[in-house]
Amino acid sequence: xxxxxxxxxxxxxxxxxxxxxxxxxxxxxxxxxxxxxxxxxxxxxxxxxxxxxxxxxxxxxxxxxxxxxxxxxxxxxxxxxxxxxxxxxxxxxxxxxxxxxxxxxxxxxxxxxxxxxxxx
Amino acid sequence: xxxxxxxxxxxxxxxxxxxxxxxxxxxxxxxxxxxxxxxxxxxxxxxxxxxxxxxxxxxxxxxxxxxxxxxxxxxxxxxxxxxxxxxxxxxxxxxxxxxxxxxxxxxxxxxxxxxxxxxx
Numbered sequence: 001x002x003x004x005x006x007x008x009x010x011x012x013x014x015x016x017x018x019x020x021x022x023x024x025x026x027x028x029x030x031x032x033x034x035x036x037x038x039x040x041x042x043x044x045x046x047x048x049x050x051x052x053x054x055x056x057x058x059x060x061x062x063x064x065x066x067x068x069x070x071x072x073x074x075x076x077x078x079x080x081x082x083x084x085x086x087x088x089x090x091x092x093x094x095x096x097x098x099x100x101x102x103x104x105x106x107x108x109x110x111x112x113x114x115x116x117x118x119x120x
Numbered sequence: 121x122x123x124x125x126x127x128x129x130x131x132x133x134x135x136x137x138x139x140x141x142x143x144x145x146x147x148x149x150x151x152x153x154x155x156x157x158x159x160x161x162x163x164x165x166x167x168x169x170x171x172x173x174x175x176x177x178x179x180x181x182x183x184x185x186x187x188x189x190x191x192x193x194x195x196x197x198x199x200x201x202x203x204x205x206x207x208x209x210x211x212x213x214x215x216x217x218x219x220x221x222x223x224x225x226x227x228x229x230x231x232x233x234x235x236x237x238x239x240x
Contacts, residue, residue, distance in 0.1 A: 034240045
């Protein structure tokens with residue numbers, strides 16, 4: 001089984017999570033055969049390690065972590081690799097892959113620029 | 121004259137700004153008649169008030185602030201309105217408009233979900 005976990009920062013305001021929930025729900029609709037979850041670095045639950053463990057326990061052996069961040073700062077360059085390394089050590093038979101932040105994906109940043117141009 | 125200011129969080133790592141610079145450059149290419157700038161809430165320069173002031177001084181009277189954030193937390197619900205209110209008070213003849221965060225734009229979040237589906 002495959003799983004994709006959207007990884008977001010987290011915030012105090014519960015409404016902050018809504019755009020991420022919308023993306024998770026759209027991903028679930030597009031990929032009904034893939035388990036799609038949402039996890040947070042801080043301030044919101046669930047956290048990433050427990051979400052990876054849950055997917056593993058449910059049978060996922062190929063897990064993709066997708067940081068829904070615009071850019072890679074210390075959260076993605078330091079915090080995330082640490083979490084991934086720890087979970088990987090616990091489950092040596094797990095294939096764990098981390099995608100680039102969405103802001104570094106040219107087709108996404110191009111669409112953002114196009115949308116901004118239409119508003120400018 | 122019109123201006124659009126991309127508003128990003130900021131980070132310690134200079135490379136963090138690259139995706140935002142790429143979007144600003146694409147926007148400049150798409151809208152050569154609009155002044156397009158990038159400003160930060162913290163940790164990076166320039167800040168938003170000075171960038172708005174610079175655009176105003178250069179003649180812009182219609183300024184769009186585009187938060188390049190996935191979601192609205194306290195930075196967009198509290199910090200940004202304060203900054204905008206202060207600048208607006210200084211320049212009553214300035215038309216200042218704030219866009220929703222990009223993660224709340226359905227066409228952008230749909231593309232993110234599509235891209236994630238292709239990677240899942």
